[in-house]
Amino acid sequence: MKTKIALITGGYTGEAEVSFKSSAFVYSQLDHNKYDIYQITITKDAWFYVSDSGIKHAINKEDFTLVLDDSIVQFELAFIMVHGSPGEDGRLQSYFDLVGIPYTSCDALTSALTMNKGYTKAILADLNDLFLAKSVLLFENQRAQAVELVEDKLSLPYFVKPNAGGSSIGMTKVKVADELKVAIDKAFDAENTGSQVIVEEFVNGREFSEGIYRNVDGELVVLPATEVKTTREFFDFEAKYIPGLTEEITPTDLDVNQQLRIGKILKDIYVRLNCKGMVRIDFFLENDTDKFYFIEINTIPGQTPQSFIPQQVRAAGLTEQEFYGNLIEVALKK
Structure with a gap:
């Protein structure tokens, strides 16, 4: 049956x-x-x-x-x-x-936690070989003094984004100080993204996205990485969903040492956050230092034919039917 x-x-x-x-x-x-x-x-x-x-x-x-x-x-x-x-x-x-x-998917606690970018970064702060951009977490009652709080602790340029939500909705890259207040207001006012804003210092590097899941044998499997190159200022909503604005390279040309390092880091993140099922983790590789910087984790990653995870599944030599079937069988074992 x-x-x-x-x-x-x-x-x-x-x-x-x-x-x-x-x-x-x-x-x-x-x-x-x-x-x-x-x-x-x-x-x-x-x-x-x-x-x-x-x-x-x-x-x-x-x-x-x-x-x-x-x-x-x-x-x-x-x-x-x-x-x-x-x-x-x-x-x-x-x-x-x-x-x-x-x-x-991940359980209720992990799902709720990882929707909050600031709290997620706090949990991951001491992981080996993982670096986090300097950031300021702003709450609604700090909105009036938000610009002062950011400028006191961070250096331009900034990424300003809602602390919850996805698809880069409400996100702005700020290159000059005069743009900061508008960007903060945009992030606070973004629909269905909570009433918190996170502002991070810009990391100059290559951007990647990589899936990880647990197979039916209980092993953590890291999928091949995708490098993201966009003609936009950053990987925003339009870059994600309008064809032609972004080049996605799967698998990318990380060297063997880099692949081993990021593979271990991603497994450590998965375990530290008590993830289940498939998740996708976005990160930067800083140009001058070769350090991996955490961007965010997505616990229900997109699954259109062009999405990162299906690309990576195919690059790993699997079919989507095998991959999704594995997720089902692992979940049924619970």
Whole structure:
């Protein structure tokens, strides 16, 4: 009998559009001979499944079941493909913990923590060989004196971004002091990104993104790295989602020593943050020092055909079906 999988998509933020694309790709790659897969859409207004005939069926939120053709569908696993809230900030994970359904992502605590860039950096501060850009964490009640707080501790240029949220929404690179206040206000006012802003000193180096996951044998597997080269000022929302603005090189030309170093660092990050499933970690390699600087971690990374993780899976000699199947089997073991 097939395992019943709820493939969760949608969400409460502007990242829902990307979630729909990610879930559609995952659905196309999963083994339908082995898994019975239902795409479940989550919005602020409703949680539902759309049948082949186009009829919308509501999810019973009391136990996450679905009434279909006079029978009750009980799911054995949730494959979470919701970028942003509530899929990436721990809310869905808490719900599934309450109703007793395993899921493919990090747990609620790790998901909530890693959505907060400043808190994540604090947890990672003493890891061997990992460096962190100097930063200032700003709260809403510090907004009036934010410029002074930043200029007192950091040197230009800066990256200003919401302390929660993804897809580089609300993010600005600040090169002159006069631009700082506007950038801070933009980050504070970005929708669905919390009421905190993080400002970091600029790191001059190459930018990379690399996936890591645990396989069915319990081993941590680091995927080949992707180097990101963009014609934009930085890897912002447009660079991420408008074709032609960014060159992505997978696998990239890190030398053997660099690959070994970053592989160990990524495993240490995964363990320190108690990650589960697949995560993607972004980092800089500083030009003059050869030091690896942490940027951020993404616990529900994009899964369109062009996304980093699928690129890296193919570069590793795996198929997406094998990779996603591994995530499912590991989660079911919980």
